[in-house]
Amino acid sequence: MKQRTPELVVPATTTRADSLGDARSAYHSLGPRDFANHLRRSCHGDPVLEELSLMLKQQNAKCTLSMSLLRSRMQADMLSFADRIVSLVRDRCRCCEKRGRSKCISLNWSDKSSEDAQGIEQKALWTVARRLEMSDEEDLKMGSPEHLDAAPVYDNPVVDNQVMEERNPTLDIIGLYAQVIVDTVRSLYDTAEEEPNVVYFGNMEATLPKRKYAMSASFARSPWLSGCLPQPPPISLVNKFSTWISRDNDSDLDSLWFEHKFPRMLRVNAVCVKQQFFGAHPLDHEVAVLALRRFNQLDVEAQAVSKYLLWREVLEPDFSTHALAGEKVAHIKAVQLQIAHAHHDITACQTFYTPVILDHGWAAYMWDMIRKEIHILDPLCAQPVGAEKRHATHQEAVSQIHEALFSCLNEFFARWHCTSDRWKRKSPKITREVFTRDESGMCMLHAIRHYDGEKMTWPLTKVSAFPIRTLCCNLCCSLFVLSV
Numbered sequence: 001m002k003q004r005t006p007e008l009v010v011p012a013t014t015t016r017a018d019s020l021g022d023a024r025s026a027y028h029s030l031g032p033r034d035f036a037n038h039l040r041r042s043c044h045g046d047p048v049l050e051e052l053s054l055m056l057k058q059q060n061a062k063c064t065l066s067m068s069l070l071r072s073r074m075q076a077d078m079l080s081f082a083d084r085i086v087s088l089v090r091d092r093c094r095c096c097e098k099r100g101r102s103k104c105i106s107l108n109w110s111d112k113s114s115e116d117a118q119g120i121e122q123k124a125l126w127t128v129a130r131r132l133e134m135s136d137e138e139d140l141k142m143g144s145p146e147h148l149d150a151a152p153v154y155d156n157p158v159v160d161n162q163v164m165e166e167r168n169p170t171l172d173i174i175g176l177y178a179q180v181i182v183d184t185v186r187s188l189y190d191t192a193e194e195e196p197n198v199v200y201f202g203n204m205e206a207t208l209p210k211r212k213y214a215m216s217a218s219f220a221r222s223p224w225l226s227g228c229l230p231q232p233p234p235i236s237l238v239n240k241f242s243t244w245i246s247r248d249n250d251s252d253l254d255s256l257w258f259e260h261k262f263p264r265m266l267r268v269n270a271v272c273v274k275q276q277f278f279g280a281h282p283l284d285h286e287v288a289v290l291a292l293r294r295f296n297q298l299d300v301e302a303q304a305v306s307k308y309l310l311w312r313e314v315l316e317p318d319f320s321t322h323a324l325a326g327e328k329v330a331h332i333k334a335v336q337l338q339i340a341h342a343h344h345d346i347t348a349c350q351t352f353y354t355p356v357i358l359d360h361g362w363a364a365y366m367w368d369m370i371r372k373e374i375h376i377l378d379p380l381c382a383q384p385v386g387a388e389k390r391h392a393t394h395q396e397a398v399s400q401i402h403e404a405l406f407s408c409l410n411e412f413f414a415r416w417h418c419t420s421d422r423w424k425r426k427s428p429k430i431t432r433e434v435f436t437r438d439e440s441g442m443c444m445l446h447a448i449r450h451y452d453g454e455k456m457t458w459p460l461t462k463v464s465a466f467p468i469r470t471l472c473c474n475l476c477c478s479l480f481v482l483s484v
Helices: 016-021 032-042 047-089 094-098 115-121 136-142 169-188 235-246 270-277 285-302 317-324 333-339 387-412 440-450 468-482
Strands: 256-260 266-269 312-314 351-358 361-368 373-377 424-426
Touching: 032 047, 032 169, 047 169, 047 266, 169 285, 169 317, 169 351, 169 387, 256 270, 256 285, 266 270, 266 285, 270 285, 285 312, 285 317, 285 351, 285 440, 317 333, 317 351, 317 387, 333 387, 351 387, 351 440, 361 387, 361 440, 373 387, 373 440
Parallel strands: 312 351, 373 424
Antiparallel strands: 256 266, 351 361, 361 373
16 A cells, blocks of 8 residues: 655745745755844844844854864765775776776786787877777677787877866865854854944955055064063952952843954954853854954053064964955955054064964964964874874965965065065974863964964963963953953
């Protein structure tokens, strides 16, 4: 007895346009932007619900990121499995076997004394050809003994020797992960009402800024040599602040505590800062931007001679994320404001730092403009598991970001003092402790602050007198108390 499949019943009042326009319809491809639009329509006009929608967007972004990571890893496994399958059947040539040959003519034989190889070497070989579909009669004729050593005949007189470019699975995973980060951060600022004359994440500019001449005669001195390091806040103040923010005061934290508009709009909830600086949550993109902006303010305030000259230029994570996603970084408005319209002389900076978020965690890259060296500061360098994969990932990421950095420098400045070729790459071991992926964000901030171009001036350890949790307390205290 056959069982009938129940039919899908659609209400008569539902039209095709309604089903396509509904975000919960099966015909619609959902994404972070649809979720943000749905929250904006549901929570519009209620300030309490609007603050709640920000936390929902962040949770949705984390879920989307986890699913994208799983999908990328599955695709990488399928690519390696396909390579193994192809390698097994690559040497089995069915075309030459049908023609009565014992070996394929396109292979390089090591046995030069065989009769077939001697006959083949005296004739011109076609390395690339179109596979022939033979009939049964031709199959029997070509299998006769007089045709065993006959020269192959092809229907195509012109052979296009086109080599298919092999796709790099590591580069694909890097680009996919960066694109997910870009979509996630863009959905956080996807609001109907945007403030005028304010740059948001991912805003593009069709024209490039006018070029400036790199007229600096020398570079700024290192803050460790000039004695211009920022002073940490008092220990008593740090302890009071840590005690206050660690208690159950969610009513005081359920609001946007931080909003900064240069070089682009930044909004961070205090709950996220508490969870990531004092809890076990990993560092996300926007909180990292917040910390680096405050660090830059501290560096400028600590300059005793001239606040116009800085030794290091720390680029925000937007730069590396857009570069790894394959976008035109020189046309990103926030990148133009940070590099071409900086408040200090960027041509006097000896080092350029950029934080990078990859699928295995955070890292930092440093460019030394005098020595022409790129230093890869990996907080997971002491972890033996997956070391080869992380090394390959860093090499691909450095190549892309290096190309994007010098494309911006050459577009924004005329006669930059060094070229982009012949750069050395170094991977210094910045720690001997084994950190996890969730701890790599704080380690990245520590490395950017305390790496002087040769070594770590403040050791990156878990059991030292100044553990990484103290760094977080000092950072939070400077963010909440000292910022103006």
